Amino acid sequence: MKKILVIEDEPAMRANLRDILELEHFQPLLAVNGTEGIAAAQRELPDLILCDVLMPEQDGHEVLAALRADPATARIPFIFLTAKGEHNDVRAGMNLGADDYLVKPIRVQDLLEAMAARLERATQQTGFNANFSSAVPLQQLGLSVREAEILLWVAQGKSNLEVGIILGISAATVKKHLEHIYEKLGVEGRNNATLCALEKLSGQK
Numbered sequence: 001m002k003k004i005l006v007i008e009d010e011p012a013m014r015a016n017l018r019d020i021l022e023l024e025h026f027q028p029l030l031a032v033n034g035t036e037g038i039a040a041a042q043r044e045l046p047d048l049i050l051c052d053v054l055m056p057e058q059d060g061h062e063v064l065a066a067l068r069a070d071p072a073t074a075r076i077p078f079i080f081l082t083a084k085g086e087h088n089d090v091r092a093g094m095n096l097g098a099d100d101y102l103v104k105p106i107r108v109q110d111l112l113e114a115m116a117a118r119l120e121r122a123t124q125q126t127g128f129n130a131n132f133s134s135a136v137p138l139q140q141l142g143l144s145v146r147e148a149e150i151l152l153w154v155a156q157g158k159s160n161l162e163v164g165i166i167l168g169i170s171a172a173t174v175k176k177h178l179e180h181i182y183e184k185l186g187v188e189g190r191n192n193a194t195l196c197a198l199e200k201l202s203g204q205k
Contacts, residue, residue: 002119005029005046007037007063008081009055013104017050017081020108034058038066041073048119050111053082053093061096068097075125077118081106094166097132099157121157124194130201132156137200142184150177154190155197 004026008014014030021028029044031037035057041049049067053060060080067073079100080093090101099121100114131137132155138148146167153163160171160178167174182188185196 001025001027002047003027003029003044004115005031005037005040005044005049005051007031007034007040007049007051007055007060009033009052013052013081020111024112034060034063037063041067041076042070045072046076047122048077048079048115050079050081050115053080053084053089061092064093064096064098075122077122079114079118090162091165094158094162097156101162118157124191125198128198128202130155130198132201138197141196141200143181147177147181147184150174151181151193151197152201154178155194155201 004021006014006017006021006028008017008030009032014032018028018030029040029046031040034051034055037049037051038058040046051060051063055063058066060082064078064080067076067078077099078097079102080098081102081104082089083104093101099118102111102114132152135145135148135152138151139145141148143151149167150163153166158166160174163174164171178190178193181193185193187193187196
């Protein structure tokens, strides 16, 4: 049973997420603020974290920064749940290393699909010790600076829209760059391109 840490200061929302997770056969772990959330993540090492942004003591961005700085928790999939949906807020969260960003009110199906995608991505990255701090190694695959930046984010599970928000370009432009990336790498799609990236970022290639 996979452990899901919920960091949420609103009691009703926290209880609702707990019920959803239990119905889907996850083991929910609950924290009422950012400080408790960091401690719980470091203690329990959950399979995935759902975290509100606006909270007392330490907000979601501070929680994420702390967990990404700790090698023990750095690779745990992290999804923001928030009422803030402006592009600047999304970009800030993504640049800190968030894996997804869901805006309240959240549809149960959207939440479960996002969780499934991030858990699957974490499984795919198992066995790789990829360093996502720089896109420079990916240029050695014959990619331009922009293409390497895009592949770096794609390898971390970001969608075309999310990559576009992070880099300040349109999703259509990201898609066009990906077509060139696939051609240069000699692969047919996103998963194979990600595998190439993970190998390079892990020093395996």
